Amino acid sequence: xxxxxxxxxxxxxxxxxxxxxxxxxxxxxxxxxxxxxxxxxxxxxxxxxxxxxxxxxxxxxxxxxxxxxxxxxxxxxxxxxxxxxxxxxxxxxxxxxxxxxxxxxxxxxxxxxxxxxxxxxxxxxxxxxxxxxxxxxxxxxxxxxxxxxxxxxxxxxxxxxxxxxxxxxxxxxxxxxxxxxxxxxxxxxxxxxxxxxxxxxxxxxxxxxxxxxxxxxxxxxxxxxxxxxxxxxxxxxxxxxxxxxxxxxxxxxxxxxxxxxxxxxxxx
Numbered sequence: 001x002x003x004x005x006x007x008x009x010x011x012x013x014x015x016x017x018x019x020x021x022x023x024x025x026x027x028x029x030x031x032x033x034x035x036x037x038x039x040x041x042x043x044x045x046x047x048x049x050x051x052x053x054x055x056x057x058x059x060x061x062x063x064x065x066x067x068x069x070x071x072x073x074x075x076x077x078x079x080x081x082x083x084x085x086x087x088x089x090x091x092x093x094x095x096x097x098x099x100x101x102x103x104x105x106x107x108x109x110x111x112x113x114x115x116x117x118x119x120x121x122x123x124x125x126x127x128x129x130x131x132x133x134x135x136x137x138x139x140x141x142x143x144x145x146x147x148x149x150x151x152x153x154x155x156x157x158x159x160x161x162x163x164x165x166x167x168x169x170x171x172x173x174x175x176x177x178x179x180x181x182x183x184x185x186x187x188x189x190x191x192x193x194x195x196x197x198x199x200x201x202x203x204x205x206x207x208x209x210x211x212x213x214x215x216x217x218x219x220x221x222x223x224x225x226x227x228x229x230x231x232x233x234x235x236x237x238x239x240x241x242x243x244x245x246x247x248x249x250x251x252x253x254x255x256x257x258x259x260x261x262x263x264x265x266x267x268x
Contacts (some may be wrong), residue, residue: 012096013105014041017074018088021199025074034099079113079122081200081219086110089124142235145251147188153249159231162193165222171205171214173222179207180231181243188232196220204232 012030016039026041028034034041078084090107094100111123137144148156159180167174179185185207192200196219203215212229233239237254241247 010095010097011093012099014092014094016041016090016092017084017110018090019084020086021083027074028096030096032096034094034096036094036099036102077219081197083199084110084113084122091124139253139256141252141254141256143233143237143240143250143252144235145249147231147233151249151251152246154244154246156230161229163227163229165225165227168218168222171217173212173214173218173227175210175212175227175229178210179212183207183234184231185212185229186232187234189230190214191228191230192218192222192225193227194225195222197222197225204229 012028012034014026014028014034014036016024016026018024024039026034026036026039027044028041030041030043032043034043074084087110088107089110091105092102093105094102106124108125111125113122143152145151148154148159161177161180163175163177165173166176173190183206185204188204188207190202190204190212192198192202200219202218205213205215207213233244235252237247237250237252240250
């Protein structure tokens, strides 16, 4: 491209970040805003990327970005709350004097987020990061399917209920409605539809009557918020057969001997 060959460089780095709920923002290291394909890339001159590691091997590509995360569009509270977890990031260079032409530098998803010296730093994981995941499942006495997915096949239409939070004490929420069965929401999910937590999701450790205990306290004050409660499962064969009548789709090996079988001896 001609703008890369000139004596005076007009190169500007840009990030396009797409959140899983559809929210999309643009950030540029240039000192003024740029509009590219209808999206305004807000100026963030303090944004400093690390070296970009890319290769033709099967090693995962990665890089870190510091500074862009202090943008008003990506605040520390939202990042630590998980709103940007798994967001897709596209990094490219463009000509700031005539935005439009691009040189792709990499893309991936937001991984680990941490604070360093009062600034937030996010790891960007390349597409090849998926190759580091297990390719086959390991055996387990508990079910490996998620309640209601295509392997479990339990109908979830009647297992989702709405309630309103009336009190919060640490990780324990008090609701204006009770559970359908004992510990019916244990292992399930809670989705927020109001207040500062709106759009976020929490895992439920257990439930008891009109209270549910989350695996971690809510990020923001949640009293008065509307929530959706999704039933859970402890993934045991007994629950699968007794509560859901779904033993035929159980995805575990409850009677498979463990590795301690090799160390047993007669009479042990």
